[in-house]
Amino acid sequence: MKIHKFKQMDMNIVIDVNSGAIHVVDDIVYDLVDTYNEKSVDEINNIFEGKYTVEEINEAIKELKELEENGMLNTEDPYKKMIVNDNGPSFIKAMCLNIAHDCNLKCKYCFASEGDYKGGKKLMSAEVGKKAIDFVIENAGPRKNVEVDLFGGEPLMNFKAVKEIVDYARQREKETGKNIRFTITTNATLLNEEIMNYIDENMGNVVLSIDGRKEVNDRIRVRYDGTGIYDDIMPKIKAMVEKRQAGKQYYVRGTFTRENLDFYDDVMLLADEGFKEISIEPVVLEDKHPLSLRQEDLPTIFEQYDKLADEIVKREKEGKGFKFYHFAIDVNGGPCVYKRISGCGAGFEYVAVTPEGDIYPCHQFVGNEEFKLGDIYNGINKHELIKTFKNGHIYNKPKCMECWARFYCSGGCQANNYNFNKDIHVPYELGCEMMKKRVECAIAIKAKLMEE
Amino acid sequence: MKHIKTINMGALKASIAKPGCKECANSCQSACKTSCTVANLECENR
Numbered sequence: 001m002k003i004h005k006f007k008q009m010d011m012n013i014v015i016d017v018n019s020g021a022i023h024v025v026d027d028i029v030y031d032l033v034d035t036y037n038e039k040s041v042d043e044i045n046n047i048f049e050g051k052y053t054v055e056e057i058n059e060a061i062k063e064l065k066e067l068e069e070n071g072m073l074n075t076e077d078p079y080k081k082m083i084v085n086d087n088g089p090s091f092i093k094a095m096c097l098n099i100a101h102d103c104n105l106k107c108k109y110c111f112a113s114e115g116d117y118k119g120g121k122k123l124m125s126a127e128v129g130k131k132a133i134d135f136v137i138e139n140a141g142p143r144k145n146v147e148v149d150l151f152g153g154e155p156l157m158n159f160k161a162v163k164e165i166v167d168y169a170r171q172r173e174k175e176t177g178k179n180i181r182f183t184i185t186t187n188a189t190l191l192n193e194e195i196m197n198y199i200d201e202n203m204g205n206v207v208l209s210i211d212g213r214k215e216v217n218d219r220i221r222v223r224y225d226g227t228g229i230y231d232d233i234m235p236k237i238k239a240m241v242e243k244r245q246a247g248k249q250y251y252v253r254g255t256f257t258r259e260n261l262d263f264y265d266d267v268m269l270l271a272d273e274g275f276k277e278i279s280i281e282p283v284v285l286e287d288k289h290p291l292s293l294r295q296e297d298l299p300t301i302f303e304q305y306d307k308l309a310d311e312i313v314k315r316e317k318e319g320k321g322f323k324f325y326h327f328a329i330d331v332n333g334g335p336c337v338y339k340r341i342s343g344c345g346a347g348f349e350y351v352a353v354t355p356e357g358d359i360y361p362c363h364q365f366v367g368n369e370e371f372k373l374g375d376i377y378n379g380i381n382k383h384e385l386i387k388t389f390k391n392g393h394i395y396n397k398p399k400c401m402e403c404w405a406r407f408y409c410s411g412g413c414q415a416n417n418y419n420f421n422k423d424i425h426v427p428y429e430l431g432c433e434m435m436k437k438r439v440e441c442a443i444a445i446k447a448k449l450m451e452e
Numbered sequence: 453m454k455h456i457k458t459i460n461m462g463a464l465k466a467s468i469a470k471p472g473c474k475e476c477a478n479s480c481q482s483a484c485k486t487s488c489t490v491a492n493l494e495c496e497n498r
Contacts, residue, residue: 008461016462018462018464018465019462019464019465020457020460020462021460021461021462022458022459022460022462023456023457023458023459024456024457024459025455025456025457026454026455026456029455029456048472059454059455060455063453063454063455063456064456066453067456067458071462071465072462075462075465078465079468082472091474091476093454093478094477094478096480143474143475144475145475145477145496146474147477147478149480151485181477190455190469215473246497325492326489326492328466328492329489329491329492330494331459331460331463332460333463333494333495333498334491334492334493334494334495335464335467335476335490335491335493335495336467336468336472336495336497337464337465337467337468337469337470337472338467338470338472338474339472339476339490339493340464340490340491342474343482343490344478344479344480344490345478345479346478349478350475350478350480359489362480363480363485364485366455367465407464407491408489408490408491409489409491410479410490410491422494435489438489439489439491445460447459450459451457
């Protein structure tokens, strides 16, 4: 597939898949763009007789050919050889540190089995955490930027270890010249003044979980006694965000399920509460789970994304804009093609480490013994598996090679692919459908804002 | 052009000129922990 065309916000948009060029076109060009070089001018004139004049058709074809000559339409893929020839070493420079395999909540959609990843409740010791820092520094090779996400379970259940690990990392940073960026993902229940100040000072990004409206959040994000936490966390999340010094990132992040397919209202609630960096993501659960998203939910989900895109444009124009993570695609920049064709990095640039010190390709694979890559004491022992992940890029995913969005999503989430299809090379289709819709919305938002 | 307005000339292809330093973040390290979108990342080598 060399081009993709779609209509949104009264615009006709054409994407040239391989160059990344984006065009807003009128109706004639929109009608002609996928046939003009397959059919003769006479055939085209016959098809559109009565709709467009011969003169209009000739003019449109001339413009399409001009784009083609300038490498902005129907371009070929020049990138494949870059990745096929990339036999160099890979460097693990990003790590999900599972600080606590335990959680004080019992959220109904938790992929980590209420925090313990089916392996029993356990907190990471500072010693394991420090060893993990050493592991990532040693394995990052020439990469200067190293990322460590403090994750769980609920990492703040083990705040003492967090502080020790971060202190140690800062010392190792000085010794090695690396730049270690910490992020923390928390359910916000344990935030207090001391912890908030600490997070603001030490974390490059803080991800604060809340699903939106009180009734939505409290149906799913509950304590062990079944009570909801909205009233507890909302003031804490606000206080944390207010504290966040200028330029420092945060995300107020939620999940939508089958029970709130009207998630537009949840995004809006968070925007109206004053948050500027918002992410509401689709839940990923097996089909039989009552909260799972299914094929039949897609029209509703798409309608919600459309509504959200329209509102984001409106608010942006009014000077009241906010960032919705999945629409935050920089069409004129973003990651280079080398990054886009190498995928998410799981299993060869990014790994997860458990409280025991075991290493997995990412947080989603934790607990699946088949995917255990090694441990922080003895290093990686499944080098073949690392190679499998490194080669798990779009050029080895036949379905991705037929998809126009391959340079935006880069082949999707390997764990989702594996969990649904038992093969990291076969994309999780429901995820693909939503991803494509979000990329269309993101591009339409940019096009609309540039238009005016 | 009368019929076409180009809003992006092909940033993807142009990025071949970049060194491909791989210093940028990994997608799951940001807000997303389940729905990887590599295109959301920022380039460290602008």
